[in-house]
Amino acid sequence: MTTLTKTLRRIAGGLLCLLMLTSLISLDTKDVHAMYEIKEIEITSDRPLHQGTDIAAFLKGIYLVQPEAIYVKTFRVNLYKDLGGDNLVLLTSGKADAGAHYIAFAIDLIREEVEQHVFFCDFKELVVTFNGINAEVYDVMGPGHQITASAGLRFTAKPRFVVTFNADGGKPVPDKQYVLDGGKVKEPKEPAKKGYEFLGWWHDVPKFSEKWDFNTPLHQDLPLIARWKAL
Numbered sequence: 001m002t003t004l005t006k007t008l009r010r011i012a013g014g015l016l017c018l019l020m021l022t023s024l025i026s027l028d029t030k031d032v033h034a035m036y037e038i039k040e041i042e043i044t045s046d047r048p049l050h051q052g053t054d055i056a057a058f059l060k061g062i063y064l065v066q067p068e069a070i071y072v073k074t075f076r077v078n079l080y081k082d083l084g085g086d087n088l089v090l091l092t093s094g095k096a097d098a099g100a101h102y103i104a105f106a107i108d109l110i111r112e113e114v115e116q117h118v119f120f121c122d123f124k125e126l127v128v129t130f131n132g133i134n135a136e137v138y139d140v141m142g143p144g145h146q147i148t149a150s151a152g153l154r155f156t157a158k159p160r161f162v163v164t165f166n167a168d169g170g171k172p173v174p175d176k177q178y179v180l181d182g183g184k185v186k187e188p189k190e191p192a193k194k195g196y197e198f199l200g201w202w203h204d205v206p207k208f209s210e211k212w213d214f215n216t217p218l219h220q221d222l223p224l225i226a227r228w229k230a231l
Contacts, residue, residue, distance in 0.1 A: 016186040039121045041128040041149060042066040043105060043135075050180050051098040051160040055079065055091050064107070071118045076106040082154060098159040098181075102152060103130065109147040124149035158182070161218055166204055167191045179218045187214040196228035 003165045046061035047053065080088035082100035091101075105128065109118045122124055123140035130150040135153040140146045159181045165174040179185055190198055203209045204223035212224055216228030 002097075024181070036071070036118045037121050038067045038071070038109070039127065040066055041107060041126065041138065041151070042103075043128070043130045045131060048131075049079075049096055049101065049155075052156045052178065053096040054159070055096055056093045065219060067107075067109070067118070071109055072108075073108040073110045075108075078104045079082050080092070080104070085229065090165055096157050098157050099156055103155060104150070104152040105130070105135065106148065106150045111147050119147055120149045121146075123149070126136045162192060163218070163222045163224065164204075166223065167202070168191075168226045168228065169193050170196075170226050170228070172200065182217045184216070185212070185214055185218060185222065185224075191226055193226075195231055199227040199229055199231060201225070202227045 042065040044063055044065055045058065045061070047058060049058050059079060061078060065073060079091045080102040081091055081097065082088060082102045084100075084190050088102055104183070109120070111117075123137045123146075126137050126140060126149060128135040128137050128149070130153050133153065133155070135151040137149065137151045139150040141148050160178050161181065163177040163179055163185050165176070165188060170193040172189065172191060174188035174191075177185060177209050184214040187201075191208070192198065200212075201212045201224040203212060204225040207225065208227055211227075
């Protein structure tokens with residue numbers, strides 16, 4: 001074997017080793033960048049659920065903030081009326097009642113055919129929030145890396161009360177108001193009545209029993225009537 005042949009073989013061997021090393025580095029880099037562990041799920045809604053809320057609109061207005069949509073295959077939400085214990089009634093339409101409810105979430109991450117790229121952390125470390133409130137994580141599963149997470153939250157839909165206004169001959173007559181339990185009635189535009197001075201809004205049951213203070217939290221339906229003093 002000539003010296004030239006030996007030299008060419010050494011060069012070829014060196015290039016092959018270099019190519020193999022480069023390939024291994026490339027594969028290792030790909031693996032590092034491909035794996036993404038999700039430790040937080042953030043869910044929000046565009047409206048609260050209270051007595052009288054349209055259930056279908058409430059469900060439609062629930063959004064997944066984290067993880068990003070590019071990592072998510074499916075996002076499922078179920079709303080239930082909580083009757084106590086394990087007695088839950090699925091809600092999909094109609095108007096919500098006041099009282100206990102349960103909302104359940106399930107998220108499936110995208111899974112590649114060959115390699116798992118995105119996965120959830122252990123369920124003990126996973127944090128799930130709905131409108132800033134922590135939900136209970138009750139399942140994180142595989143196969144392989146964990147790509148499905150389930151969580152749920154019990155909450156109370158507040159009662160909603162109706163406030164009506166009787167202007168007793170004055171104009172304009174204010175529209176009725178819907179106020180959540182503990183909320184405050186918005187003071188309407190003051191009505192006018194020819195030949196009379198407006199003295200404010202008073203309880204209508206019993207009639208003129210007490211003047212209403214608009215800084216008072218509301219805990220029941222409220223009929224109000226305008227009180228007048230002849231000029």
